[in-house]
Amino acid sequence: xxxxxxxxxxxxxxxxxxxxxxxxxxxxxxxxxxxxxxxxxxxxxxxxxxxxxxxxxxxxxxxxxxxxxxxxxxxxxxxxxxxxxxxxxxxxxxxxxxxxxxxxxxxxxxxxxxxxxxxxxxxxxxxxxxxxxxxxxxxxxxxxxxxxxxxxxxxxxxxxxxxxxxxxxxxxxxxxxxxxxxxxxxxxxxxxxxxxxxxxxxxxxxxxxxxxxxxxxxxxxxxxxxxxxxxxxxxxxxxxxxxxxxxxxxxxxxxxxxxxxxxxxxxxxxxxxxxxxxxxxx
Amino acid sequence: xxxxxxxxxxxxxxxxxxxxxxxxxxxxxxxxxxxxxxxxxxxxxxxxxxxxxxxxxxxxxxxxxxxxxxxxxxxxxxxxxxxxxxxxxxxxxxxxxxxxxxxxxxxxxxxxxxxxxxxxxxxxxxxxxxxxxxxxxxxxxxxxxxxxxxxxxxxxxxxxxxxxxxxxxxxxxxxxxxxxxxxxxxxxxxxxxxxxxxxxxxxxxxxxxxxxxxxxxxxxxxxxxxxxxxxxxxxxxxxxxxxxxxxxxxxxxxxxxxxxxxxxxxxxxxxxxxxxxxxxxx
DNA sequence: AGAAAAAATGAAAGTTTATTTCATAATTGT
DNA sequence: ACAATTATGAAATAAACTTTCATTTTTTCT
Numbered sequence: 001x002x003x004x005x006x007x008x009x010x011x012x013x014x015x016x017x018x019x020x021x022x023x024x025x026x027x028x029x030x031x032x033x034x035x036x037x038x039x040x041x042x043x044x045x046x047x048x049x050x051x052x053x054x055x056x057x058x059x060x061x062x063x064x065x066x067x068x069x070x071x072x073x074x075x076x077x078x079x080x081x082x083x084x085x086x087x088x089x090x091x092x093x094x095x096x097x098x099x100x101x102x103x104x105x106x107x108x109x110x111x112x113x114x115x116x117x118x119x120x121x122x123x124x125x126x127x128x129x130x131x132x133x134x135x136x137x138x139x140x141x142x143x144x145x146x147x148x149x150x151x152x153x154x155x156x157x158x159x160x161x162x163x164x165x166x167x168x169x170x171x172x173x174x175x176x177x178x179x180x181x182x183x184x185x186x187x188x189x190x191x192x193x194x195x196x197x198x199x200x201x202x203x204x205x206x207x208x209x210x211x212x213x214x215x216x217x218x219x220x221x222x223x224x225x226x227x228x229x230x231x232x233x234x235x236x237x238x239x240x241x242x243x244x245x246x247x248x249x250x251x252x253x254x255x256x257x258x259x260x261x262x263x264x265x266x267x268x269x270x271x272x273x274x275x276x277x278x279x280x281x282x
Numbered sequence: 283x284x285x286x287x288x289x290x291x292x293x294x295x296x297x298x299x300x301x302x303x304x305x306x307x308x309x310x311x312x313x314x315x316x317x318x319x320x321x322x323x324x325x326x327x328x329x330x331x332x333x334x335x336x337x338x339x340x341x342x343x344x345x346x347x348x349x350x351x352x353x354x355x356x357x358x359x360x361x362x363x364x365x366x367x368x369x370x371x372x373x374x375x376x377x378x379x380x381x382x383x384x385x386x387x388x389x390x391x392x393x394x395x396x397x398x399x400x401x402x403x404x405x406x407x408x409x410x411x412x413x414x415x416x417x418x419x420x421x422x423x424x425x426x427x428x429x430x431x432x433x434x435x436x437x438x439x440x441x442x443x444x445x446x447x448x449x450x451x452x453x454x455x456x457x458x459x460x461x462x463x464x465x466x467x468x469x470x471x472x473x474x475x476x477x478x479x480x481x482x483x484x485x486x487x488x489x490x491x492x493x494x495x496x497x498x499x500x501x502x503x504x505x506x507x508x509x510x511x512x513x514x515x516x517x518x519x520x521x522x523x524x525x526x527x528x529x530x531x532x533x534x535x536x537x538x539x540x541x542x543x544x545x546x547x548x549x550x551x552x553x554x555x556x557x558x559x560x561x562x563x564x
Numbered sequence: 565a566g567a568a569a570a571a572a573t574g575a576a577a578g579t580t581t582a583t584t585t586c587a588t589a590a591t592t593g594t
Numbered sequence: 595a596c597a598a599t600t601a602t603g604a605a606a607t608a609a610a611c612t613t614t615c616a617t618t619t620t621t622t623c624t
Contacts (some may be wrong), residue, residue: 319581345582
């Protein structure tokens with residue numbers, strides 16, 4: 001854990017003198033990393049040994065080691081802040097903000113994803129007779145992307161972004177089929193119904209959706225992604241990126257599970273596209 | 283600048299002894315930050331003053347200060363390395379790797395994007411009579427996403443992922459129309475033709491593609507995104523994420539340019555979806 | 565409340581670590 | 595090959611950090 005956060009957390013477990021040191025450090029950590037133990041002690045109006053004890057209390061070897069930790073905290077502290085786009089932002093500003101919040105969201109998504117669920121999902125996908133990807137609106141894009149990826153794997157795969165087609169497909173599903181339902185909120189009624197129908201018809205339902213949502217309850221496996229409050233202007237942005245990354249992960253897991261020969265085949269698929277392209281050396 | 287990079291950069295300006303120190307530091311910077319000047323000198327087989335001089339040469343106050351810089355480099359230096367997925371990776375490993383390389387790619391994309399082109403693109407998009415998004419394969423997903431976003435803006439917008447439809451649409455375009463052509467490589471023949479046709483028919487062509495590619499040459503504005511060598515298993519992964527983020531940026535720029543009333547309207551669009559969702563408090 | 569125990573604190577001594585000085589060695593240019 | 599410059603390390607010095615121990619403060623127990 002970041003040592004600055006740690007200090008802030010344990011603030012009330014400190015003794016009076018330790019508290020003084022903590023206050024000085026928290027108020028200007030940037031100065032502290034360049035200060036000697038004597039300088040810091042003086043600034044906090046306490047003695048040098050107290051500073052030293054303070055450092056050890058925070059599981060560092062001593063003052064120099066503490067400064068090292070502090071320096072690192074400052075370096076990577078809040079690397080990607082989820083800053084909101086403001087009305088008067090220049091192109092430069094909103095570009096930076098959107099990139100940063102997208103990255104912040106990915107970081108969050110990474111931490112929230114449960115790899116054992118991913119592993120199970122890959123298991124199930126590799127054994128599927130048929131894979132269907134369903135999504136609506138922004139999530140339809142994710143499903144569309146999944147189709148693109150899995151289509152290359154030469155497995156029976158379909159994608160629908162139309163409620164009726166999804167329903168029909170769900171009703172026709174059977175044991176061995178896998179239905180991947182994508183919904184950011186997990187509250188889109190028709191998709192919840194589709195998941196339910198698929199499940200009733202013995203398909204395995206994987207949900208890429210919010211944990212604990214109505215949709216999640218209908219799924220055999222839930223791949224849930226936490227995301228920060230939306231920076232968006234009334235449209236889903238970063239969440240969709242995290243979902244797409246998850247699709248990449250599933251696709252990658254799939255190819256790894258299938259082994260070397262399978263990947264050679266993928267290369268062939270890629271090469272087959274060559275004739276449709278302009279040559280690189282012209 | 284990151285001190286590790288700095289050392290690597292200036293490697294050949296060092297004297298023989300300094301070079302020895304540099305090598306030790308570069309080979310295991312993590313050890314060095316916990317080593318005393320004596321320990322480092324010994325490991326590099328040189329004297330302590332040489333280490334000290336080395337530190338000063340790199341614009342630090344001395345060895346302890348140097349260690350501070352080094353610690354910071356380690357903390358935020360190469361935060362997201364573009365590590366390749368390996369055949370024997372566990373789900374945990376490939377998940378982490380894919381997230382990291384996606385983020386590394388976004389970072390790269392951010393740096394490579396030219397905001398003045400973005401600004402011009404937003405200008406043109408806000409003034410368009412009709413906007414078309416064209417892409418094929420993985421880029422079709424990006425175009426699809428763009429449709430979703432711009433559709434909410436209540437502007438005439440279409441999206442095609444079919445070569446013939448794209449051609450017909452391009453041929454029918456006219457002055458005031460904007461055609462956004464998306465292709466990672468910029469070498470897909472049919473898309474280059476479509477761009478060319480659209481341009482001939484007086485549409486403004488914006489390319490989201492590689493700089494200097496055949497497609498880029500046909501475009502009025504090129505939004506080019508650098509990306510690291512593909513970590514993928516024969517399919518585009520991270521590049522697509524950067525393209526989608528660019529779409530977010532264009533859409534955001536669009537809404538900002540259109541002003542407050544316009545965004546109120548967006549909120550209405552969002553609210554209109556509510557009845558199709560399960561209530562949050564049930 | 566008051567005494568004893570425990571904990572916290574700082575002065576001073578001790579230790580480690582880093583820096584400077586200066587003499588010597590290596591390198592460079594002529 | 596020689597002088598000038600630069601690079602290097604041994605030793606001395608200085609600075610910084612840690613330990614010890616006595617004192618003060620706080621807490622606990624009766």
